[in-house]
Amino acid sequence: MGTKTCETNRANGAAAPRIEIMKAGPYAVYGAPELHLQTIETDEAGVARDFRPGRSFATRPEPVHLCRCGASKNKPYCDGSHGKADWDPALTAPHARRPEEVTSYEGPGVTLLDDEPYCVLARFCDAGEGIWQAVGHTDDPAVRKEVLREAALCPGGRLKAIDKVEGRDPVGQSTELGLIEDPRMRASGGIRVLGAIPVIDPEGIAYEVRDRAVLCRCGQSHNKPCCDGTHLRVHWQDGLAEPVGELAEV
Known part of the structure; x- marks a missing residue:
């Protein structure tokens, strides 16, 4: 609560x-x-x-x-x-979501957190091969940058990307x-x-x-x-x- x-x-x-x-x-x-x-x-x-x-x-x-x-x-x-x-x-x-309700996807350069009920179907995550597939290739700096960009644009906050290189969530x-x-x-x-x-x-x-x-x-x-x-x-x-x-x- x-x-x-x-x-x-x-x-x-x-x-x-x-x-x-x-x-x-x-x-x-x-x-x-x-x-x-x-x-x-x-x-x-x-x-x-x-x-x-x-x-x-x-x-x-x-x-x-x-x-x-x-x-x-x-x-x-x-x-x-x-x-x-x-x-x-x-x-x-x-009023609040429990941490165990959030799915975590571990990639070499990014940890992607997915809290699906907050999806608003804005479709930023559909770019390229799709963010869920791309996270596994985030040892590539270009892919890592794109995953971080897509997650940051997710308006409802369903997706949150933690940059393992910089050690932070890049959302402003x-x-x-x-x-x-x-x-x-x-x-x-x-x-x-x-x-x-x-x-x-x-x-x-x-x-x-x-x-x-x-x-x-x-x-x-x-x-x-x-x-x-x-x-x-x-x-x-x-x-x-x-x-x-x-x-x-x-």
Whole structure:
């Protein structure tokens, strides 16, 4: 279980960012972290390669309420539609995962940790031969670099790569929020949370603080508050970005 907390840490006079989930309602965002579109860019084969930052959205005055049901007509902000929308607001994800639930893959240059329930089907791990196969060849510096890159881009934090050469996880610590757009799949994704921003349930219980996570905003995930990729299966769109490309199947 998590721990009771609604405290805010302060640095330089500003509240540290946090996200509070309102009961059967939106996400209340405090601390004014940056919020902008983050579009998944793909190569000719449709493999995800990087995020492209897009236009920004205001996060002041705080708290800013971000839609969680997927039905707001003022996305990404809440407009009260959750009160009438046909959605299930139940939070079913555990507050923390046990270490034994994480699968470890040992390679000569990288240890790959795989926590599958956090997968959001972003597809960065599909590059080349696939990250699970490539980890066994990480004695090759080029392969090692690619495995570290793919794992670091995994938005939900399913994959975490420990560099045995440098002895660290190379993921950066920027603190920001992103609205994921996936034009290849003609879908909009969840809220990308970077920088160990606390997420707190309606009872004041904090989820395990992680360096990256993706929160559902289509209202249809079966692992709320976490995204589980359902937005791809239903081709949910927020209307904030024009979809391009051919419709791909999941």
